[in-house]
Amino acid sequence: MVTKDVLYKLVVFLATVGIAVGLVPIMTIVERRVAAFIQNRWGPNRVGPWGLLQPVADGIKAFFKEEFVPARADRLLHFIAPMLVFVPPAIGFAVIPWGNQIGSVKLQAVNLNIGVLFMMSVLSIAVYGLAIGGWASNNKWSLLGGLRASAQLISYELTLGLAILVAIMMAESVDPQVIVAKQTRGILSWNVFGGGNLLALPCGLLGILLLYTAALAENNRLPFDLPECEQELVGGYHTEYSSMKFAMFFMGEYVAMVNMSAIVTMLYLGGWYFPGITNPADHSWLGGILSVGVFMAKTFAILFVYVWIRWTFPRFKYNQLMNLGWKGLLPLSLANVALLAVVGVFTGGKP
Amino acid sequence: MEPLTRTPLEVEEETTGDLGARHMVVNFGPQHPATHGTLRNIIELDGEKILKLDSEIGFLHSGFEKISEYRSYNQSVVVSDRMNYLSPLNNNIALAQAVEEMMGIQVTPRCAAIRVVLAELSRIADHIIVVGLQGMDLGAFSVMLWTFIEREKLYDIFENVTGARLTTSYTRIGGLMRDVPKDFEEMIRAVMGRLESTVREVEYMLDENPIFVNRTRGVGALSAQESISFGLTGPILRAAGVPYDIRKVRPYLGYEQYEFEVPTEKEGDCYARYRVRCREMIQSLKIIDQALKKMPSGPVGVSDPRIVIPVKNEENRPSGGMEGLIYHFKNFMHGHGVRPPKGEVYVPTEAPNGELGYYLISDGTERPYRWRVRGPSFYNYQAFARLCEGHMLSDTVAILSSLNIIAGELDR
Numbered sequence: 001m002v003t004k005d006v007l008y009k010l011v012v013f014l015a016t017v018g019i020a021v022g023l024v025p026i027m028t029i030v031e032r033r034v035a036a037f038i039q040n041r042w043g044p045n046r047v048g049p050w051g052l053l054q055p056v057a058d059g060i061k062a063f064f065k066e067e068f069v070p071a072r073a074d075r076l077l078h079f080i081a082p083m084l085v086f087v088p089p090a091i092g093f094a095v096i097p098w099g100n101q102i103g104s105v106k107l108q109a110v111n112l113n114i115g116v117l118f119m120m121s122v123l124s125i126a127v128y129g130l131a132i133g134g135w136a137s138n139n140k141w142s143l144l145g146g147l148r149a150s151a152q153l154i155s156y157e158l159t160l161g162l163a164i165l166v167a168i169m170m171a172e173s174v175d176p177q178v179i180v181a182k183q184t185r186g187i188l189s190w191n192v193f194g195g196g197n198l199l200a201l202p203c204g205l206l207g208i209l210l211l212y213t214a215a216l217a218e219n220n221r222l223p224f225d226l227p228e229c230e231q232e233l234v235g236g237y238h239t240e241y242s243s244m245k246f247a248m249f250f251m252g253e254y255v256a257m258v259n260m261s262a263i264v265t266m267l268y269l270g271g272w273y274f275p276g277i278t279n280p281a282d283h284s285w286l287g288g289i290l291s292v293g294v295f296m297a298k299t300f301a302i303l304f305v306y307v308w309i310r311w312t313f314p315r316f317k318y319n320q321l322m323n324l325g326w327k328g329l330l331p332l333s334l335a336n337v338a339l340l341a342v343v344g345v346f347t348g349g350k351p
Numbered sequence: 352m353e354p355l356t357r358t359p360l361e362v363e364e365e366t367t368g369d370l371g372a373r374h375m376v377v378n379f380g381p382q383h384p385a386t387h388g389t390l391r392n393i394i395e396l397d398g399e400k401i402l403k404l405d406s407e408i409g410f411l412h413s414g415f416e417k418i419s420e421y422r423s424y425n426q427s428v429v430v431s432d433r434m435n436y437l438s439p440l441n442n443n444i445a446l447a448q449a450v451e452e453m454m455g456i457q458v459t460p461r462c463a464a465i466r467v468v469l470a471e472l473s474r475i476a477d478h479i480i481v482v483g484l485q486g487m488d489l490g491a492f493s494v495m496l497w498t499f500i501e502r503e504k505l506y507d508i509f510e511n512v513t514g515a516r517l518t519t520s521y522t523r524i525g526g527l528m529r530d531v532p533k534d535f536e537e538m539i540r541a542v543m544g545r546l547e548s549t550v551r552e553v554e555y556m557l558d559e560n561p562i563f564v565n566r567t568r569g570v571g572a573l574s575a576q577e578s579i580s581f582g583l584t585g586p587i588l589r590a591a592g593v594p595y596d597i598r599k600v601r602p603y604l605g606y607e608q609y610e611f612e613v614p615t616e617k618e619g620d621c622y623a624r625y626r627v628r629c630r631e632m633i634q635s636l637k638i639i640d641q642a643l644k645k646m647p648s649g650p651v652g653v654s655d656p657r658i659v660i661p662v663k664n665e666e667n668r669p670s671g672g673m674e675g676l677i678y679h680f681k682n683f684m685h686g687h688g689v690r691p692p693k694g695e696v697y698v699p700t701e702a703p704n705g706e707l708g709y710y711l712i713s714d715g716t717e718r719p720y721r722w723r724v725r726g727p728s729f730y731n732y733q734a735f736a737r738l739c740e741g742h743m744l745s746d747t748v749a750i751l752s753s754l755n756i757i758a759g760e761l762d763r
Contacts (some may be wrong), residue, residue, distance in 0.1 A: 039496040142378045144399075144744070222490055223562055232745050234384060314562045315490030317745045318399050 008105045010273040013094075016109035020093035022309040024254040025055030030300075031307050038311045047331070062247035070138050070240045077136035082241065082248035084129030089256040092122045096262045097176050098295045099272050100280065102288035106177065107272075115176040116168060120161060121262065123218070127153040127255060130220075130227060130237050137240035145236030148318060149220065149227035154222075156217035163211035166203055167267035169340055170195030180271035184280040190270040197347055202329035205338040210333045212302075215260040217325070219253060221306055223313040226321060261302040262295075269298050363389060372409045374402060385488055385748040388758025392747070399743045404736045408729075412762040415578045419722040424450045424689045427722065429520045434726065437480060439519045440473035440509065441702040447522035447700045448603055449709035453691040456525050456658065460647040463604045465531055468539065468642045469512070469521070470604075471635040474503040475546060477703035478586075478635075480626040481755045482553055485625055488748040489566050494553055504542045511538060522587040524689045525659045526652030536643050543636055551634050555674035557625070567622035571738040571750035581737070582730040585705030586627045587754060591619030597701035609638045621753040628722075657681075658689055690717050702727055726760040 029044065029052060036043025045051035069078055095115035099107035113116050127150055134146015170191045171179040183190045192208045194200035217224040228236030238249045265271060272278060274290035279287060316324065359556045380386035389410035395403040415434055424446075429445045434441030444466050448757045451458060457751035458466075483498030506516040512531050513521040521528050532538075573583070578591040588595055596613040598606040614630035616623035652659035656678045681687045690714040699708040705727025712721040731754050738750050 035493075039493045041496065070480045140375060146379075158587075225490070226745075231749055232385060262438060284504055312556075313491065314486065314557075314560065316562060317566060317743055319743060322563055 013109040020090050025253050027254050030053050034307045035311045062244055069242040073138045074136040077132050081129045081133030085252035086248045088122045088125040089259040092119045092259050093322040100291035113175045116174040133151045134237035139240050142235045142237050145227045145233045155213045157255045159329040159333045160214035160268045163207050166207035183270040184273040187275050191275040192268040199343045206336045219256050222310040223315045261299045264302050269339045377589050402438040405746050411758040415763045416722050423717045424524050429473050432519050435757045438473045438477040438703045440469045443522040445700040445707045449711050450524045452698050462526050462651045463644050464642050471638045474635050474703045475632050476502050478632050480571045482628050484752045487667035488752040508538050525535050530651050570621045570746050581734040589615045590623035590627045592617045597699050611638050621749050624753040659713050688717050720747045728756045728761040732756050
């Protein structure tokens with residue numbers, strides 16, 4: 001039944017896009033309410049029950065705003081930049097397995113055997129959006145923001161790649177399905193705990209720490225939000241953006257955050273697996289839905305830490321950021337990969 | 352107007368003939384989120400490094416000094432609290448102190464104690480916001496909102512006492528607008544505990560936060576010698592290790608009776624300024640506690656009907672006794688009321704951001720001949736360009752918020 005398979009595939013694909021984009025409004029309201037909680041205030045609580053419709057109001061507002069392009073700006077690039085920021089993270093979500101399979105359908109939009117590599121290559125496109133947006137605005141503050149963004153993203157991509165490499169080495173595969181499947185043998189088989197090899201435990205812990213730090217920098221979140229820091233660069237690369245173009249930048253940031261959290265969950269925290277709740281052999285509807293719930297819970301836990309960090313820490317300075325990236329995190333992540341390799345050799349070639 | 356056909360970059364290219372290795376010139380303000388107020392700085396950047404910084408002031412010039420030359424002394428109290436909008440009560444008190452010194456008036460003990468309490472509360476209201484802003488400008492946004500809650504509590508007290516949150520206008524020459532409400536002490540005691548715990552919370556959040564320390568340690572450092580030669584005062588000077596505090600050096604309002612320390616730090620950088628402010632808030636709480644404990648009773652105004660309008664009672668009720676009506680009337684008549692003798696006076700007081708002095712010249716009439724303010728912001732801001740030299744662009748915001756520049760006072 002080819003048509004049935006295609007239909008299933010289509011449903012899963014649409015659901016994936018829905019999750020990637022649908023989590024954004026949820027995330028904005030979560031962020032604002034959590035921020036309000038940290039800061040002893042109420043946050044948005046007027047639109048709809050408990051303020052839950054606030055993102056809708058925000059979206060409508062963004063639509064009705066005047067779309068402004070500065071004089072002498074490069075109109076074409078100014079137009080393209082927000083898309084370059086928004087689309088790649090949304091595409092990257094396609095290879096993430098966000099649940100156990102139901103029947104014979106795998107809950108993953110595209111079952112790609114080089115999924116992790118595909119994801120990394122897609123994610124690295126986003127930097128062009130920021131750099132182009134900063135350049136095309138014909139504004140010095142935007143330009144500075146774009147410069148900072150490109151330097152920062154390129155620097156931290158190395159750490160990000162090496163931290164992902166640790167998980168790949170543990171799973172001995174770049175296929176997301178395999179990476180998750182290998183982590184479904186109990187909680188100690190999660191890559192964060194060494195992927196079933198207790199000697200590799202330090203590598204796993206350091207790996208997730210490095211991955212998460214790099215993820216913060218990749219997503220321009222505090223303490224690494226230099227490209228858009230309001231107090232210094234007015235608005236950074238999106239100073240000259242308004243209306244839906246600004247909303248695209250804004251949503252792009254959140255989609256990237258959701259995507260990054262999903263990657264951390266998938267690579268290090270066992271994906272949709274949690275002992276006692278989900279069973280890898282259970283391909284029923286209930287098991288599938290539970291596995292999706294587990295995956296979402298883990299993703300949201302990581303997103304919560306994003307928010308928590310943002311409203312707690314001050315931000316770095318540009319040179320401190322570069323020092324940390326090149327002199328701190330990069331050697332550390334290289335050492336981590338080397339350590340894991342050594343551990344692998346001494347434990348029979350299988351880290 | 353000529354239509355915009357070329358970008359500034361192109362104009363610059365035509366005039367300099369070079370678009371290669373050039374420095375970028377940016378306008379930091381007057382419309383910039385980090386310049387608290389309308390300050391303009393023209394910054395020449397080499398990448399992110401500051402090569403040159405030019406400050407331009409005058410965007411908030413309101414002619415306060417000139418306005419006050421056309422007002423009686425009591426009327427210009429209203430002008431004084433518009434200048435430093437973070438600590439209006441200190442400005443009210445400083446003006447009253449200057450005029451009283453010129454006239455040789457000794458305020459009543461109760462008036463002095465109330466002024467001390469309010470001045471210290473106002474100092475805390477200023478410092479707690481500046482500490483919060485120092486955090487906010489470095490990205491720690493939550494700290495600012497925590498401190499804003501405490502300032503709201505303080506503003507509630509000000510509103511109960513003076514009738515206004517910001518435009519307090521509470522002092523009168525020789526006294527106060529009116530006595531404090533009956534629950535003055537309970538109100539303040541209720542806030543004092545909160546304040547101390549908030550200060551501790553902020554310290555817990557920032558003191559040893561490696562990012563905050565890295566961003567502020569050694570940033571905008573100035574030696575004691577240089578600070579003095581720039582004419583810096585207040586927490587900025589004390590952060591450089593000079594224990595100069597008008598409350599100790601030239602006590603007024605009976606500050607010599609209170610036990611408190613003058614906190615100093617050695618480094619003179621942004622972190623030291625932050626520490627000095629935090630420690631000063633604790634000292635201010637000590638002063639308030641002492642002043643409340645021995646709050647004298649009695650009238651708040653001096654008993655001279657030519658200076659302070661008499662209390663309205665049966666004998667001198669304007670509608671009742673003729674004598675009382677005349678006394679009331681004369682206070683507000685042209686050529687009557689507060690008239691200091693011919694001469695001039697300069698009276699410094701310790702405002703939250705430095706030495707706030709009023710220099711008044713009287714020609715014997717009810718209006719000042721010259722009304723000049725030594726606003727600490729004006730002197731402190733001079734050092735800004737020097738402090739930013741050789742730092743990164745990100746440091747300007749850290750330095751600016753640590754200086755506590757109030758544009759209203761800077762431009763007057």
